Amino acid sequence: MTEIKLPxxxxxxxxxxxxxxxxxxxxxxxxxxxxxxxxxxxxxEAPAHLGLAQRGSVVDPNTPPFEFPVNKKAVVWADxxxxxxxQAKLGQWNAATDIPWDKLHPLPAxxxxxxxxxxxxxxxxxxxxxxxxxxxxTRVDPRFTEVVLFLASQVEDEARHVEVxxxxxxxxxxxxxxxxxxxxxxxxxxxxQEDFTSASFLLHILGEGTFMELLKFxxxxxxxxxxxxxxKMTRQDEGRHVGYGVSHIAYHLKHDPALVLQLTQAAExxxxxxxxxxxxxxxxxxxxxxxxxGGSAPExxxxxxxxxxxxxxxxxxxxxxxxxxxxxxxxxAERISNLHGxxxxxxx
Ligand SMILES: [Fe+2]
Ligand SMILES: [Fe+2]
Numbered sequence: 001m002t003e004i005k006l007p008x009x010x011x012x013x014x015x016x017x018x019x020x021x022x023x024x025x026x027x028x029x030x031x032x033x034x035x036x037x038x039x040x041x042x043x044x045e046a047p048a049h050l051g052l053a054q055r056g057s058v059v060d061p062n063t064p065p066f067e068f069p070v071n072k073k074a075v076v077w078a079d080x081x082x083x084x085x086x087q088a089k090l091g092q093w094n095a096a097t098d099i100p101w102d103k104l105h106p107l108p109a110x111x112x113x114x115x116x117x118x119x120x121x122x123x124x125x126x127x128x129x130x131x132x133x134x135x136x137x138t139r140v141d142p143r144f145t146e147v148v149l150f151l152a153s154q155v156e157d158e159a160r161h162v163e164v165x166x167x168x169x170x171x172x173x174x175x176x177x178x179x180x181x182x183x184x185x186x187x188x189x190x191x192x193q194e195d196f197t198s199a200s201f202l203l204h205i206l207g208e209g210t211f212m213e214l215l216k217f218x219x220x221x222x223x224x225x226x227x228x229x230x231x232k233m234t235r236q237d238e239g240r241h242v243g244y245g246v247s248h249i250a251y252h253l254k255h256d257p258a259l260v261l262q263l264t265q266a267a268e269x270x271x272x273x274x275x276x277x278x279x280x281x282x283x284x285x286x287x288x289x290x291x292x293x294g295g296s297a298p299e300x301x302x303x304x305x306x307x308x309x310x311x312x313x314x315x316x317x318x319x320x321x322x323x324x325x326x327x328x329x330x331x332x333a334e335r336i337s338n339l340h341g342x343x344x345x346x347x348x
Contacts, residue, residue: 031146042144098233099168112174115169117283118218133154136151153240197262203348210348264335267340271340
C-alpha cells in the first residue's frame with residue numbers, strides 16, 4: 001500500500017482539538033453554544049482566501065480567492081443572530097398540512113374574490129421577498145455562517161408563503177386574480193437593489209415591517225377563520241425577518257453612524273422612482289376595502305376605505321417606532337417613513 005503524503009502544514013496554523021459543545025436540556029446542540037475555539041472567532045473582515053471552508057478550519061494557503069463582496073462583520077452581523085437562526089428552525093410549518101384546509105367553507109362571491117385578489121398580490125410580494133434575500137445571500141462570505149443560514153431560512157419561509165397564498169387562491173371556488181403593473185414596478189425597484197445594506201434596509205425594515213401590519217389587518221378582516229390562519233402564520237415568519245433587519249441595521253449603525261445618510265438616500269431614491277413609475281394597485285385597494293367593509297355594497301366599501309385609512313396611519317406609526325429602535329432620530333424616522341408610504345400607498 002502506498003503511503004498518502006500529507007502536505008507540510010507547519011505554517012498553516014494549528015487546528016482545534018478537544019472542542020465539546022454541550023447538549024442543551026431537551027434542546028440538542030444550539031448555535032448559541034458554538035462560539036468556541038477557532039470556530040467561534042468571527043472576524044471583523046473576512047479574508048478572501050478562505051473560500052467555502054467553515055470558520056475555524058485550517059485552510060491551505062493555496063486556496064483560490066473567492067472575494068465574496070459582503071465580507072465585513074459590521075454589514076451583516078446582529079448580536080442575536082444565533083438566536084434568530086435557532087428560532088427560524090423552530091418556526092417552520094407546512095403549508096400543505098398545518099392550515100385546516102378542510103374547514104374552509106364557501107364564501108359570498110364578493111368576499112371570495114377579494115381574498116383571491118389579495119392572495120394574488122401577496123404572492124407577487126412573496127416572490128420578491130424570496131428572490132431578494134436569495135440574491136443577497138450568495139454575496140455573503142461564509143465566515144458569517146449564522147447570517148447565511150438565517151437568510152437561507154428566510155428564503156424557505158418565503159417559498160412557503162408563495163405556496164400558502166397560491167393554495168388559498170385555488171382552494172375555495174375562486175382562483176388567481178389581477179396583477180397590476182404598478183405593483184410589479186414597485187417590486188422591481190427592490191429586486192434591482194445591488195447594495196446589501198440598502199437592499200436589506202428597504203426589504204427587512206421598511207418593506208417587511210409594513211407588510212407585517214398589512215398581515216395583521218388582513219387577519220382581523222378575513223371573512224373566515226381558515227383564511228385568517230393563513231395570514232397569522234405568515235406574519236409569525238415575517239416577525240423573524242424584520243427582527244434580523246432591526247438587529248443588524250442597529251448593529252451596523254452603531255459601528256458606522258454615517259450609514260444614516262446612505263439609508264436615507266436609498267429610501268429617497270426608491271420613493272422618487274415610485275412617484276414617477278408606480279401607483280397603488282386599484283385591484284388591491286378595492287379588495288382591501290371589500291374585506292374591511294365586509295362586502296361590496298357601496299356603504300360597506302365606504303366603511304372599508306375608512307378602516308384602510310386607519311391602517312395606513314398605523315403602518316406609519318409602526319415604521320417610525322421601528323426606525324427609532326434601530327437608531328434613527330425621530331425627525332429622520334418620520335421623514336423616511338413618509339418617503340416609504342407617503343406619495344404612493346406602499347406595502348412592500
Ligand atoms: Fe413572506
Ligand atoms: Fe419575509
